[in-house]
Amino acid sequence: xxxxxxxxxxxxxxxxxxxxxxxxxxxxxxxxxxxxxxxxxxxxxxxxxxxxxxxxxxxxxxxxxxxxxxxxxxxxxxxxxxxxxxxxxxxxxxxxxxxxxxxxxxxxxxxxxxxxxxxxxxxxxxxxxxxxxxxxxxxxxxxxxxxxxxxxxxxxxxxxxxxxxxxxxxxxxxxxxxxxxxxxxxxxxxxxxxxxxx
Amino acid sequence: xxxxxxxxxxxxxxxxxxxxxxxxxxxxxxxxxxxxxxxxxxxxxxxxxxxxxxxxxxxxxxxxxxxxxxxxxxxxxxxxxxxxxxxxxxxxxxxxxxxxxxxxxxxxxxxxxxxxxxxxxxxxxxxxxxxxxxxxxxxxxxxxxxxxxxxxxxxxxxxxxxxxxxxxxxxxxxxxxxxxxxxxxxxxxxxxxxxxxxxxxxxxxxxxxxxxxxxxxxxxxxxxxxxxxxxxxxxxxxxxxxxxx
Numbered sequence: 001x002x003x004x005x006x007x008x009x010x011x012x013x014x015x016x017x018x019x020x021x022x023x024x025x026x027x028x029x030x031x032x033x034x035x036x037x038x039x040x041x042x043x044x045x046x047x048x049x050x051x052x053x054x055x056x057x058x059x060x061x062x063x064x065x066x067x068x069x070x071x072x073x074x075x076x077x078x079x080x081x082x083x084x085x086x087x088x089x090x091x092x093x094x095x096x097x098x099x100x101x102x103x104x105x106x107x108x109x110x111x112x113x114x115x116x117x118x119x120x121x122x123x124x125x126x127x128x129x130x131x132x133x134x135x136x137x138x139x140x141x142x143x144x145x146x147x148x149x150x151x152x153x154x155x156x157x158x159x160x161x162x163x164x165x166x167x168x169x170x171x172x173x174x175x176x177x178x179x180x181x182x183x184x185x186x187x188x189x190x191x192x193x194x195x196x197x198x
Numbered sequence: 199x200x201x202x203x204x205x206x207x208x209x210x211x212x213x214x215x216x217x218x219x220x221x222x223x224x225x226x227x228x229x230x231x232x233x234x235x236x237x238x239x240x241x242x243x244x245x246x247x248x249x250x251x252x253x254x255x256x257x258x259x260x261x262x263x264x265x266x267x268x269x270x271x272x273x274x275x276x277x278x279x280x281x282x283x284x285x286x287x288x289x290x291x292x293x294x295x296x297x298x299x300x301x302x303x304x305x306x307x308x309x310x311x312x313x314x315x316x317x318x319x320x321x322x323x324x325x326x327x328x329x330x331x332x333x334x335x336x337x338x339x340x341x342x343x344x345x346x347x348x349x350x351x352x353x354x355x356x357x358x359x360x361x362x363x364x365x366x367x368x369x370x371x372x373x374x375x376x377x378x379x380x381x382x383x384x385x386x387x388x389x390x391x392x393x394x395x396x397x398x399x400x401x402x403x404x405x406x407x408x409x410x411x412x413x414x415x416x417x418x419x420x421x422x423x424x425x426x427x428x429x430x431x432x433x434x435x436x437x438x439x440x441x442x443x
Binding site: 178 | 213215218219222225226273275277278279295296299302303305307310311313314316317323339340343346347348350351354355380381383384386387388390391392394395397398399401402407408
């Protein structure tokens with residue numbers, strides 16, 4: 001399946017907006033995590049995986065979720081942040097997680113369930129990175145499992161569910177008429193129309 | 199990403215990215231404090247001698263990270279696993295092992311940041327994307343799309359300011375945090391989508407979406423010194439691992 005130019009630019013632009021949001025979210029995260037600790041601040045994790053469900057839900061192509069998360073992470077690199085390369089690695093892990101959720105359903109199902117699953121799997125794969133690079137394996141098992149649980153729930157709500165709310169609101173404004181999300185919707189409505197017409 | 203005029207700035211960006219990511223991957227499997235520290239120190243030396251950093255630049259850029267360094271060290275030392283208790287108070291439990299782990303992870307973070315800085319401070323963004331086309335076989339369609347998208351970052355920032363001022367001038371105040379989020383997010387995203395559509399049409403009209411065998415104004419190549427950089431940095435790191443293990 002080849003990507004059209006406008007789909008490529010849309011994916012990049014949406015990821016860039018998400019990347020800018022990530023940067024802002026990071027500055028919010030540091031003071032909060034200093035007060036209530038990194039485990040508790042894990043509830044804010046979900047926003048960092050929102051790019052994948054947003055872009056995949058609109059464009060509905062294999063690879064969309066992965067590309068979105070990596071591009072959003074790379075915004076930090078492009079803006080010259082020191083965390084750039086590390087953010088890129090995290091983005092690759094989370095992108096693989098998100099992509100898996102849509103791949104399981106062979107890129108056929110894009111509903112609240114798959115979007116939330118993509119948020120959850122991004123949290124799981126993000127935790128694999130934390131184990132490898134940030135030494136989370138050295139924490140006690142309870143701390144580790146609590147953090148993972150909080151991340152998964154946050155990924156499902158702030159990642160998956162919020163992405164659906166945002167995209168559905170955008171669809172109402174009419175700017176998404178040319179993309180897969182509205183095309184499929186129209187196709188479905190047409191099919192239903194014919195059935196009732198019989 | 200702003201470039202200086204150092205030796206490192208002349209290294210092929212893809213090659214540089216690849217070498218730094220490889221070093222970072224190696225760092226992930228190293229659990230020794232001494233080796234991790236040395237690999238971080240290597241990055242500092244490269245920056246000073248090949249990357250055109252001055253001592254004051256280095257201190258200014260890395261200073262904020264010493265705070266994070268202490269934070270990471272403390273979290274790992276106080277909440278990590280371990281047997282040989284050194285100090286215990288309330289739920290803090292500092293052990294010999296957890297201090298070691300804390301230092302390793304904190305130096306690893308510092309090394310990640312320094313290798314990242316080494317890359318961003320010596321790489322020009324356009325040259326980097328061009329090198330992704332030539333060396334990593336990224337399709338030009340994606341590469342130009344990426345460049346167009348990155349160009350929008352400052353535009354989005356000014357748009358956000360404009361939104362804020364528009365709200366202010368019309369006396370619009372929203373107490374509800376959720377509604378406030380949507381009142382910023384929806385216009386930002388819709389403007390972004392509209393802009394992306396216009397950009398895509400403009401790019402198609404100028405033939406930027408077409409086949410791979412096109413010509414380029416700027417081309418990047420891999421020279422001997424690029425390979426030399428990759429091999430020597432890896433060799434030094436591996437020798438360090440073997441000697442100090």
